Amino acid sequence: NKQTNTWNLSDASLNSKLELGSYLGGLFEGDGHIWIPNTSSKKKHNPRFCITFHIKDLPLAEKLLEIIEYGFIRKKTKENACVLTVSPVKGLKKIISLINGKLRTPKIHQLYSLIEWINKNHNLDIKKLTLNNEGLNQDSWxxxxxxxxxxxxxxxxxxxxxxxxxxxxxxxxxxxxxxxxxxxxxxxxxxxxxxxxxxxxxxxxxxxxxxxxxxxxxxxxxxxxxxxxxxxxxxxxxxxxxxxxxxxxxxxxxxxxxxxxxxxxxxxxxxxxxxxxxxxxxxxxxxxxxxxxxxxxx
The missing domain is CATH 3.10.28.10 (Homing endonucleases)
Structure with a gap:
């Protein structure tokens, strides 16, 4: 039952729109989480932005990593899954710029915690944008x-x-x-x-x-x-x-x-x-x- 992956350009609904930020926001709110380090911990850790995929979707995880540029993919073979993990600050800032203002669920509070951590530890002033309440047909969320x-x-x-x-x-x-x-x-x-x-x-x-x-x-x-x-x-x-x-x-x-x-x-x-x-x-x-x-x- 080996999976065969092929790549060659075809129709692929290429006329449809793709808003990467809202798409990534929807993917994160469905299957992702953000881990924030404990402030009292002696060791310095960066937060981690993670999205879990079925192992058959590894090509998508790899393509997203290519765009974000910072992070890694961890394979969880027993669970048939892989996890896209972004921890370097440059990568986290890119994630924030993509999904801030695009979220629609209570997971927005995880993003807010990440923004607070980045602002505090890297002397920035990133604004926390509110939930997106535009019509669902308006973007790729x-x-x-x-x-x-x-x-x-x-x-x-x-x-x-x-x-x-x-x-x-x-x-x-x-x-x-x-x-x-x-x-x-x-x-x-x-x-x-x-x-x-x-x-x-x-x-x-x-x-x-x-x-x-x-x-x-x-x-x-x-x-x-x-x-x-x-x-x-x-x-x-x-x-x-x-x-x-x-x-x-x-x-x-x-x-x-x-x-x-x-x-x-x-x-x-x-x-x-x-x-x-x-x-x-x-x-x-x-x-x-x-x-x-x-x-x-x-």
């Missing part, structure tokens, strides 16, 4: 957040005793109910995302940890149209981009009412069987867009 916490699914259930089969596509976004550091609820932003995708916010308890999670599940035709509209304009960058592209083909079959034709059913099965965990080949052409961003942030 939601693309970053979906890359962190979203999943694209195609469902095909054959019902017994000659009943009608069911075919559907859904986007699911899952995030902890409460921010563990500030104890503030994530309800406000997740309600906004649910409303934007024309669906409802629900809550579930994880039996293993007893933690509560907010869940957004969008599958109506109205929701599917809105998701396509957003993601064709604000591209994903992780390997979920590839799952999204396959999923979108399934969505188009549904929207054109071809999903229950013989050919449509065959296409749905083929798409479903080769995405998410079943994907073996990864084409990273879509990261070319980040290549262009590199030149803007060097």
């Amino acid at each position: 939601l693309a970053g957040f979906i890359d962190a916490d979203g999943s694209f699914n195609i469902r095909h259930t054959r019902l017994e005793s000659g009943e009608k089969r069911r075919i559907g596509c859904s986007l699911k976004i899952e995030q902890r109910k409460v921010d563990p550091i500030t104890n503030e609820s994530n309800k406000e932003i997740l309600t906004l995302i649910a409303e934007y995708f024309h669906t409802k916010l629900s809550l579930r308890q994880q039996s293993r940890t007893n933690r509560e999670y907010f869940i957004i599940s969008a599958s109506s035709q109205r929701s599917l149209r809105r998701i396509l509209d957003y993601l064709e304009n604000h591209s994903l960058l992780s390997s979920k981009y590839l799952d999204y592209k396959d999923w979108a083909k399934g969505v188009n079959l549904i929207l054109t009412n071809l999903h229950y034709t013989e050919d449509g059913i065959a296409q749905i099965d083929n798409l479903k069987n080769n995405m998410n965990r079943n994907r073996r080949e990864f084409n990273w052409d879509h990261l070319e867009r980040l290549e262009k961003e590199c030149h803007g942030y060097q």
